[in-house]
């Protein structure tokens with residue numbers, strides 16, 4: 128039988144076949160992505176072949192079809208372990224509230240770089256927009272965030288799972304696609320899914336009042352069918368996001384607004400740090416490329432060059 132993995136809990140997988148029947152499955156044999164160690168050989172979104180052994184309830188996954196794409200997360204401690212967040216996705220939504228909890232641009236940029244590396248379109252959702260009320264500082268922060276990411280070509284949408292603000296527009300974007308929500312714990316990923324399809328009734332929880340952080344309510348990635356067509360993958364909240372192994376020379380191509388300037392750099396192997404004739408640094412000084420994006424570029428470059436080191440560039444511009 129052919130099916131799609133909807134949920135993965137440890138070594139058990141919920142697989143839904145073409146008739147819409149769900150089976151609990153385990154795996155037989157080893158499935159590996161060449162060259163890297165993953166903590167989960169089978170991921171939510173995988174298209175698989177499986178069989179139900181006679182006289183048994185449980186199915187066995189015997190084959191994983193080639194993945195169109197997958198989002199890998201590297202654990203932020205230095206171990207060489209990777210976790211496949213989800214596979215075969217059409218788009219990733221970064222759920223990024225300004226507060227409760229705060230989402231930094233450094234965090235958003237890491238997700239975007241990973242999405243770019245796998246050619247997965249990304250959209251930023253500024254959730255909990257109802258909390259801004261008429262706080263001028265927060266409203267200014269929101270406008271800055273929008274400007275930073277719109278300059279880079281990413282759609283940014285203000286939403287509220289609580290009031291329903293722009294939920295119809297979000298549904299339009301999700302219709303008939305496989306989408307994934309990612310973001311910090313407490314960002315409102317599960318709440319947004321409940322808002323787009325109230326029949327879902329996914330468990331959510333208030334963030335901690337003392338730490339202003341989520342409580343890691345969603346513990347496993349899970350795919351849900353949407354009543355208006357398409358699928359959404361809810362994922363557990365993440366604290367940090369180590370970028371996958373990349374070559375230093377490719378990082379700039381994952382920052383669209385930096386990459387756009389690259390043809391104007393004097394040297395085609397320019398790293399945009401202090402090379403003569405660099406077109407990127409002047410664009411940062413002129414405010415054309417947002418400073419936060421440039422800083423993220425330098426941090427990720429440094430990290431990749433030091434293979435996971437924690438030394439950040441301190442160059443002032």
Ligand SMILES: Nc1nc2c(ncn2[C@@H]2O[C@H](COP(=O)(O)OP(=O)(O)OP(=O)(O)O)[C@@H](O)[C@H]2O)c(=O)[nH]1
Pocket residue numbers: 254255256257258286287288289290310311312313314315316317318319330331332333334341342343344345346362363364365
């Ligand atoms: N005011 C307000 N609160 C919201 C909004 N969206 C979510 N929340 C609240 O934020 C808290 C966390 O929401 P969840 O949906 O559980 O967050 P999550 O991103 O799924 O968190 P994890 O599963 O832990 O990763 C809950 O108390 C929600 O009611 C919103 O738009 N406005």
Ligand SMILES: [Mg+2]
Pocket residue numbers: 316317318330331344345361362363
């Ligand atoms: Mg959740």
Ligand SMILES: [Zn+2]
Pocket residue numbers: 389392393397398399400402404405406407408
């Ligand atoms: Zn340059």
